[in-house]
Amino acid sequence: MSTTFTLNDKKVTATQQQADMPLLWFLREELSLKGTKYGCGIGQCGACTVHYNGQAMRSCSITVSQAQGANIKTIEGLALGDDKLHPVQEAWMEVDVPQCGYCQSGQIMAASAMLNNIPNPTDEEINQHMTNICRCGTYVRIRKAIHIAADNLAKEVV
C-alpha cells in the first residue's frame, strides 16, 4: 500500500517498499532534499526537524507510512517565495547565527514551529521548546534571533 502526503505544498507518493523507511532518508535520499540533516538517528539532536501538520517533528523518528495524509514542510519549503525568506530565516541572517551550519536547518524549523504556537516566547519557554543540539554552541545567537523573529512576526500581524 503506497503512502501519499503533502510535501512543501506538493503531493508526494511513496511506494510500499518505502513504507518503513525513516522519513529523514526518504527526504534526503529519494527526493534529494538535503536540507534536513542526519545527526543521531534516535530523535535526540533535532537536526532532522521538519514540520508535520505545523508541529516540529524529528523525521528520523517517523516512517514514511506514518506520514500518510500529513502536511510536511522541510527547510526547502520554509521560504515564503523566491525572494522572500521566512522571518525566522531573515532573523538568522540578521544575527549571523551559524558557525558550521549543520544543525541550523533543524534549529530554524524548530524555532518557526514554536513561534506558530507561542508567538512571543519568554526565555524560559525558549529553553523548554528549543531542545536541538548545536555542537558549535550558537545558542546565544539562536535565542537572539528568535526574539527578533517574534518581534517581526508580531509587526506583520499588526
Add this chain to the structure above:
Amino acid sequence: MESIQLTRRQFLKTSVAGGAFVLSVNLPSVLANGAKQSSSWCVYVTINPNNTVTMSSPVMDMGQHMKTTGPMIIADELDLDWHLIEFTTDCPAYMKRDEDGNVTHAHADMGTGGSHAVRRNWDYMRRAGAIGKRMLVEEAAERWQVTPDSLTAKESVITHNATGRTFTYGQLAAKAGLRKIDESKVKLKERNDYHIMGKSAHTVDLKEMVTGKPLFGLDADYKNALQVVIHRAPALGASVANYDKDAALAIPGVVRVVEVARRTNDNNDKVQEVAGGIAVVATNLWAAMQGKAALNTKWKPNAEFENQSSEQQFEHFHDLVHNQSPTRVLEEDGNVEAALQQAAINLNETYETPLFAHACMEPFNCIADIRDGEATVVVGHQFPNAVAREVERLTGIDALKVEVISKRMGGGFGRRYINDFVTEAVLLSQQLKHPVKVTWTREDEIERDFFAPAYVMRIQAGTDEDGKLRAWHHTQAQTNWGAKAACFPKNLVENYKCDLFEDLSHIPIGPWRGPGHLQWAFASESMIDELAIILGKDPLQYRLDMLKPHKEFDYNGWGAEKIHSGRMAKCFEKAAQMAGWGRKMPEGHGLGIAGHFTFGSYSAFVVEVSVKNNAELRIEKAWGTIDCGFAINPNHIKNQMEGGFIDGLNAALFNKVNVEKGQAMNNNFHTLRWMKMAESPVEIESHIMQNDYAPMGVGEPPTAPAAAALTNAIFAACGKRVRRLPVADEFTI
C-alpha cells in the same frame, strides 16, 4: 566620473553573460628555508568584465569562519567592492610538491587546525591581494600613459586622480591578468587604510545555510557511487566471529558484503588501532543501513585490549601521580623540591578530566573514486593535502593527480584531521573498482573517536607567608599523546617543574580543540583560585599580582613563540570589569574567573552561576575577553568566543566517554549528554582587545578557560570545590 555601480540583483542577472577573465596572480611561494620561488597561477579571484567578482575560499571552513575571513583579507588588499563579490561554495585544493617531494598546499595554506589559518596566511593573502591590485593599477597606467602613482584603486575602480577618469576592474582584468609586475613596487596597506578588515562582515554562505543548501560532505552525491555503511567492531582490536552475509544480501538494493580489515592509523604521530568490520555496499543508503542491521554480526573480543577501561585507568593515573616517579620531565626551572620544602604555605591538590568526545554534528563520510592513475575524493577534511597524500600512500597514484573536492565541515574540532574515514573509502573503492560513498552513523562517530585524553593532574604549590608563589610542581598522567607544560604560571614562578607519565593506554587519542589546554587551565586556574582563597586574597588581584612585572617571555609550547604576561593581565582586568567583579552577589550566586593563553591568543572569562540547595546549578551569564591581535572580523571573533566558551562549558559539565574493555559505552546523545539551550547562559558578553599585534587565531583560545571559570564560580556560589569533571556528576543542571 564614470563608474558602474551594480546592485546585487543586477549582478546576479548579468554575471552569466560574457566570458569571465580570471585574474591570475603569480605569487611567490615561501620555501622552508625562507627563499622565494615563483609558483604557478593561483585562482581565488575571478573578475568578470562587468566588474562582478567570484571568490573561492582559500582555507577550509569547519565553522570557524575562514571561508569569510580569507576572502576579506584578499579583497581588502585588492581593494574590491565587497558587495560585488559572489562566493563559490567549495574550497579549491591547489597542491604541489615541496623541495623534499612532499605534497603540500600550492598557494594558501588551506588546512585548518591549531587556530593557525589566519596566522599562517596573513602575509600570503595580503600579498596576493596587493599583487593583484598592482597588476590592475599598472594596466590602467599603461592605457592612460600615466604613472601608477597618479592612480587610486578603491572599491573595484581605478581613478586617475588628476582628471577623474576611471576604469572598472572588469575593464582591466583581462589584460591585467597577463602582466608581469615589479614586485618591489607592491606595498601592503597600513591598518587605517583597511576598508573591509576590521569591520563586522556576515558569513559569506549564510543564505545557503539558512535555506538548507547541500553544503556538507554528507549531502554530496557522486555519479554512480555505491552507498556503504560499515558495521564496525565496537571494541578495540575485536574481530569478526560470524555474520549473516546472506541476510544482508537479501535486502533489496544491497549488492556486496565485504570484510574490512582491522588496521592502524598513524597520521596522528602515534600508531593507533582502527576497527575492522563488515562493509555493506548498496545502491541506496537506507538499504545499506538495513543490510548492516541484518548482518547480526558477532564479535570476538581481543584479550590484548580487555584491560582498556577508562575508570581503571583513572585509578592507575592517581596511583602514578601520587606514588611513582614520572617518566619524563617536560619543563624545569630552579629547584622545585627544595622550594616546596622551604615554602611557608603549601597546597597539594589533584584534578581530573575525562575522555572528551568530539561529537562533530555531521557524522563522518567520504566519497572516493579510485581510477587508473588518478582519483577523485569528495570530503570535508581539515587538511586536503593530507587526503591527497593518503590516496598516494594507499594506491600509488601520484598525489597531484588526486582531485580533492572539499566540502564545508559539519564540525571538525581536530577530529577531521584524522585520515581514517578517508582511508576506508579509498581502500573500498580500490577493492570494488567502483566509486563509493561511505556514511558513518552517530554511534560510529563516538565509538570510533580519537578522544581527547583523560588527565589526572597533581599540583604541588608553595608560597611565602605573604602569598607570593615560590614553587609549582605539575605532574600529569594522561591516556596518551602529549600534555601542556609551558603555560603560565611558568615564568611567573622561580621554581617550576612539569613532568608526566607516558604511553599509558591504547584508547585512541587525537587532537581536541586546543589539545591539553582546557585540561591544563582547569587544573592551574583552579589551583590559583584555591591558593588565593586560603591566603585570603581576591582571585583576580592574586592573578594580577602574579603576572607582574608585565613582560614578554619565550614560549616553548606548540603554536607560539612568545607569551606576554601583560597581555594576559589586561584580559583578566577587562573581563572582571565587564562582569562587575567584586560587587555584592545575590544569595546563592557567585562569580568565577579564569584565563589562558592558547596558540598566540589570550582569553579570560568570568562566569556567574547560581546554586540552589547545594546541588542545583544554573549558569547565569558570562563575560569574556580575547586578545588575538588585529581583529579582522569582530562579528565572527565574537561568535567563536561564545561558541568556544560553550564548548568548554559542555566539556566541564557533561563530556565524558566511558570506555569498558576497549568499548565506548555511551555512544549516542541519550547516554552522552550534550549541552542545549536550557543549560547555556542566556548572554555572553565579549570584548576584543585592541592593539597593534598581528592577527592570531580565535578558534581554540576561548575554550580553555571555561572549565575553571565554571568551577571557580561554583565555589564562590556555594563553597563546593569541584576537582573532578564532569560537573554534572556532582550537580544537577
